[in-house]
Amino acid sequence: METAELELFHRSIRRATETCGDESLDAALDEIGWRDALAADRSTAVSVLFEAQGLAVADSSALDWLLAAALGEEEGQASVVLSPLRRPEAPARVSAGRCEVRGLGTKAVALNDAAVVVAETDGGSVACTVKVSALELRKVRGLDPWLGLVEVTGHLDAGATRPVDWAGAVSLGQLALGHELVGLARAMLELARRHALERVQFGRPISSFQAIRHRLAESLVALEAADGLLAAAWEDPSPVTAAMAKGLAGRSARTVARHAQQVLAGIGFTTEHPLHRYVRRTIVLDQLLGASSVLTAQLGQNVLERATLPPTFPL
Amino acid sequence: MELGAFKAAVDAWLDEQGPALACDYEGVGTLDEQMIQLRKVMKMAYDAGFMRMGWPERVGGLGGSNLLRAYLGEALTARDLVEPGIYSMPEVLAPTMIDFAPEALATEMVPKLLSGEEIWCQGFSEPGTGSNLGSLACRAERTDAGWRINGQKVWTSLAQYAQRCVLLTRTGTPESAHRGITALFVDMESPGITVRPIETMHGAKEFCEVFYDDVVVPLDRVLGEVDGGWSIAMDLLPYERSTALWHRAAYLQRRLEQLVSAAPAGTLDPRAVGEATQLLWAFRARSRATQRRLAAGETLGSETSIDKVLVATAEQAIFDLVGEGLGPEVAVRDDPESERWRAEFLYSRAATIYGGSAEIQRNIIARRLLELGDDR
Numbered sequence: 013m014e015t016a017e018l019e020l021f022h023r024s025i026r027r028a029t030e031t032c033g034d035e036s037l038d039a040a041l042d043e044i045g046w047r048d049a050l051a052a053d054r055s056t057a058v059s060v061l062f063e064a065q066g067l068a069v070a071d072s073s074a075l076d077w078l079l080a081a082a083l084g085e086e087e088g089q090a091s092v093v094l095s096p097l098r099r100p101e102a103p104a105r106v107s108a109g110r111c112e113v114r115g116l117g118t119k120a121v122a123l124n125d126a127a128v129v130v131a132e133t134d135g136g137s138v139a140c141t142v143k144v145s146a147l148e149l150r151k152v153r154g155l156d157p158w159l160g161l162v163e164v165t166g167h168l169d170a171g172a173t174r175p176v177d178w179a180g181a182v183s184l185g186q187l188a189l190g191h192e193l194v195g196l197a198r199a200m201l202e203l204a205r206r207h208a209l210e211r212v213q214f215g216r217p218i219s220s221f222q223a224i225r226h227r228l229a230e231s232l233v234a235l236e237a238a239d240g241l242l243a244a245a246w247e248d249p250s251p252v253t254a255a256m257a258k259g260l261a262g263r264s265a266r267t268v269a270r271h272a273q274q275v276l277a278g279i280g281f282t283t284e285h286p287l288h289r290y291v292r293r294t295i296v297l298d299q300l301l302g303a304s305s306v307l308t309a310q311l312g313q314n315v316l317e318r319a320t321l322p323p324t325f326p327l
Numbered sequence: 328m329e330l331g332a333f334k335a336a337v338d339a340w341l342d343e344q345g346p347a348l349a350c351d352y353e354g355v356g357t358l359d360e361q362m363i364q365l366r367k368v369m370k371m372a373y374d375a376g377f378m379r380m381g382w383p384e385r386v387g388g389l390g391g392s393n394l395l396r397a398y399l400g401e402a403l404t405a406r407d408l409v410e411p412g413i414y415s416m417p418e419v420l421a422p423t424m425i426d427f428a429p430e431a432l433a434t435e436m437v438p439k440l441l442s443g444e445e446i447w448c449q450g451f452s453e454p455g456t457g458s459n460l461g462s463l464a465c466r467a468e469r470t471d472a473g474w475r476i477n478g479q480k481v482w483t484s485l486a487q488y489a490q491r492c493v494l495l496t497r498t499g500t501p502e503s504a505h506r507g508i509t510a511l512f513v514d515m516e517s518p519g520i521t522v523r524p525i526e527t528m529h530g531a532k533e534f535c536e537v538f539y540d541d542v543v544v545p546l547d548r549v550l551g552e553v554d555g556g557w558s559i560a561m562d563l564l565p566y567e568r569s570t571a572l573w574h575r576a577a578y579l580q581r582r583l584e585q586l587v588s589a590a591p592a593g594t595l596d597p598r599a600v601g602e603a604t605q606l607l608w609a610f611r612a613r614s615r616a617t618q619r620r621l622a623a624g625e626t627l628g629s630e631t632s633i634d635k636v637l638v639a640t641a642e643q644a645i646f647d648l649v650g651e652g653l654g655p656e657v658a659v660r661d662d663p664e665s666e667r668w669r670a671e672f673l674y675s676r677a678a679t680i681y682g683g684s685a686e687i688q689r690n691i692i693a694r695r696l697l698e699l700g701d702d703r
Contacts, residue, residue: 205697220702225693232692233636237609244612260605305598312601319588321604324580325611327330327398327573327618 013053021049025060029068034119034158037072047077054184055246062188066195069289071159073120078188082181083128083139084174090126090141092181093117093164100182100255100302103164104131111140111168113147116300119160121149129168130178137178140171156292183254185301190242190254190261193297197235197268200290204228204272207279218275227271234264244325252314252322255307262304265294328380333395337377337402344371348408354663355670358531361410362446362488368408369443372399378441386425387438392622393570400574404581411578413485413533415571420447422566423493427551427559428512436491436512448515450480450494450537451560458687460495460560461505465539467496469546474511476519476542482681486522486535489515494539495556508556512548519543529673565627567682568635573614575638579607582671583645590652599651603644610637629695632688639678639685646675 013021021044028040041047041061049057061074079092093103093115103115113129121127121144129147130139147166154161205228208219218224238261245257269291273280280287298304315321328336341348348368352360372378381396382388396418404411417440424433424440439445456463465478476496486492492513499507515522519542524532551559583603587595614634621627649672650657656665657672679685693699 205699208699217700219699222690222702225697225699225702226686226689228697228699229636229689229692232696233633233640236633237606237613237637240613240616241605241609244608244615256605256608259601260609263602263605308601308605309598310601311604312595312597312599315587315600315604316592316595316597321580321584321587322608324608325615327334327394327401327615 013049013056018056021056022060025064026067029061029064029070029072032070034071034160037070038123041072041074046074050078050081058184058188059191059242059246062191063195063198066192066197066293067199069158069196069199069286069293071119073118073123075185075188076118076120076124079181079185080128082184083130083176083178085128085141089124090128091117091120091124091144092128093121093130093147094185095182095301097296097299098303098306100186100307102130102132102137102178104129106131106133106138106170106173109170111166111170113164113166113168115164116152117149117162117164119162121147121162121164127164129166130176130181131170131173132178135175137176138173139176139178140168140173142166142168142171154296156289156296158289159293159296161296179251182301183249183251186254186258187242187245187249189297189301190238190245190258193258193261193265193294194235194239194242196290196294196297197231197238197265200265200268200272200287200294201228201231201235203280203285203287203290204231204275207276224275227275231268231271234267238264247325248323250323252311255302256311256322258302259304259307259311262298263308266298266304269294328389328391328395330392330394330398333377333380333391334398334402337399340375340377341402341406341408344375345406347371348406350408355530355667358533361413361531362485365409365413366443366446368403369414369441372403373442382421382437382441383425385430386421386433387441394618394622397570397573397618400570401577404574404577407581411571411574415574416447416449416484417441418569418571418574419563419566420449420493423510423550423559423563424512426562427510429547432512432548439490445490446485446488447491447493448483448486448489448535448537450483450486450492450513452482453479454481458684461508461557463495463497463508464501465494465496467498467509467511467544469498470543472543473546474509474544474548476511476513476539476544478539480537480539481525481534483522483535483537484533486515486537487524487532491515492537493550495560498554498556503554505557507554508560509553510550510556510559511544512550513542513544517542517544528676529670531670564683565631568631569614569617569621569627572610572634572638573618575642576607576611576614579638579642579645580611582649583607586645586649586652590648594652594654595648596651599644599648603641603648606637606641606644610634610641613637629691632683632691632696635683636685636688636692642675642678646672649675 024044032040076091104113150163152161211218242257245253279285379389403409467474494511494513498509519540521538523536656668
């Protein structure tokens with residue numbers, strides 16, 4: 013995108029995520045033409061929207077659109093069944109002509125008639141598109157009820173399947189969630205920063221105490237590290253790089269959540285302050301499509317087994 | 328020259344000259360050996376033209392962007408031909424001269440630095456002036472004969488090898504703080520200079536105390552404005568956190584790779600290895616963006632404190648792993664390779680101390696980037 017076009021896109025997306033409720037954000041994104049932007053300039057479309065969603069703790073069907081497109085759903089009218097939390101494995105197994113589904117879905121699952129289910133087989137990943145009515149959906153309240161996740165289970169006829177690149181789709185999803193986690197982290201840091209400047213104790217704003225300042229500085233370092241790695245990962249969004257970027261983004265956002273909660277202290281522990289919404293979402297999104305703890309340990313395991321490091325970014 | 332063509336030319340040259348460029352000592356070597364190696368590599372790279380790339384023509388350079396310098400240092404470090412800390416000193420010293428020295432002085436002196444003909448040092452810290460640079464006391468008085476300097480510096484890297492020093496002096500009243508500081512370009516052979524190397528925990532005498540007793544420096548050796556030395560120091564510190572750190576990342580990557588091959592199975596926690604790798608990759612991503620901003624003509628500022636915190640964090644994470652996976656090498660083995668792991672493990676402990684401590688970097692981030700106001 014050209015600079016002027018990019019600025020407009022950025023502004024429109026930010027306004028939509030800040031002002032629309034989660035119910036009307038999809039329509040607003042269609043009006044902005046987010047899906048056209050996704051086709052034209054994937055990294056910009058994804059990074060701008062998902063960071064904005066994090067900043068506003070807002071939610072849309074964009075993750076499903078992104079994954080469905082990556083799995084070859086042309087129209088983008090289907091949602092995608094996600095892995096259970098922690099590990100980014102395919103949510104279904106195929107055996108003896110039957111497809112066992114055990115995964116999660118976003119709110120979008122209930123909005124669409126069809127869902128893409130990906131299964132791991134000996135011959136690689138395969139997908140089938142099924143009617144949502146054939147799946148069992150159970151609404152999850154959990155830590156972040158506003159996110160509206162659903163548990164998805166099913167025992168289906170395997171039927172017609174097609175080979176798909178699940179790892180490639182997961183990589184895109186991980187980058188998207190990484191940007192969302194960075195957005196959440198930025199928002200939490202800003203909430204804590206503003207509180208530190210306003211809250212007066214011992215006759216001075218608590219922002220003047222080094223213990224507070226260093227927590228906030230540490231938070232900025234953590235989120236900028238994640239942001240930089242995400243930006244570089246788009247140059248070659250391989251599964252290794254994307255998992256690394258999401259792993260760091262999850263860990264960084266949790267670090268920021270911890271510092272922000274400590275700086276906000278009592279008020280940040282109440283539901284009268286918005287922080288809790290961000291903390292909840294951070295903990296859930298950190299585990300979606302691969303938890304930072306799992307992705308980080310897997311990266312280390314691979315490095316140790318191969319006794320070599322992943323490819324790095326050339327100058 | 329474009330970066331792609333430069334990379335290919337450097338790589339081909341390094342392949343061809345590999346044996347001639349290689350170190351002729353095992354393990355970490357003595358500091359004397361490291362300095363001989365450094366000067367050999369710099370001279371060869373200078374004569375081949377590569378060391379002149381990325382520097383302006385008026386100081387003997389061949390032009391081109393800073394990315395060329397970043398790549399040359401990365402390539403030399405990745406092949407273990409130079410120690411990045413001492414190799415990268417011109418990344419701070421040459422820009423000082425280019426931006427602040429009288430033009431003729433820069434033209435005369437900078438080629439000596441880049442070619443390895445001379446070693447220069449930087450006299451900033453003092454016994455009473457560590458993190459608080461604005462409190463420095465080393466006095467320079469203007470006399471008819473020149474600037475007369477009296478005082479003491481400490482942590483002056485490589486002073487015992489240096490022919491020149493970029494020295495910060497107090498020219499204002501003792502209370503003038505950052506307003507009364509002047510930078511001088513000092514010949515280290517001047518009468519009255521005494522250098523005493525300090526033996527550090529990691530075994531090298533890289534840092535020195537330098538005593539100035541009635542040292543006279545010609546009046547035309549002022550860098551920048553009289554009493555304007557603070558702005559020189561401030562303008563230069565971001566250089567210390569850009570290209571030099573990119574070189575350091577190449578070294579850290581090499582050592583991490585060597586560690587994961589050398590550590591016996593089961594000695595390293597996979598999650599800790601994953602974290603260290605993520606940190607180093609994140610640093611490389613950020614530092615590369617910094618290199619590109621510099622190449623695009625942007626002025627670097629306080630945001631480079633984030634680069635510095637990241638590289639120090641990555642370095643200590645990696646060498647914490649060395650302490651685990653190669654614990655016996657670090658603790659009880661005396662062969663050259665083990666001695667090298669030990670020295671580098673120990674040196675990594677200082678990564679959060681030198682070049683502006685981790686606390687000072689966080690203070691800068693809090694004040695300048697987060698705009699948290701005064702800390703008192």
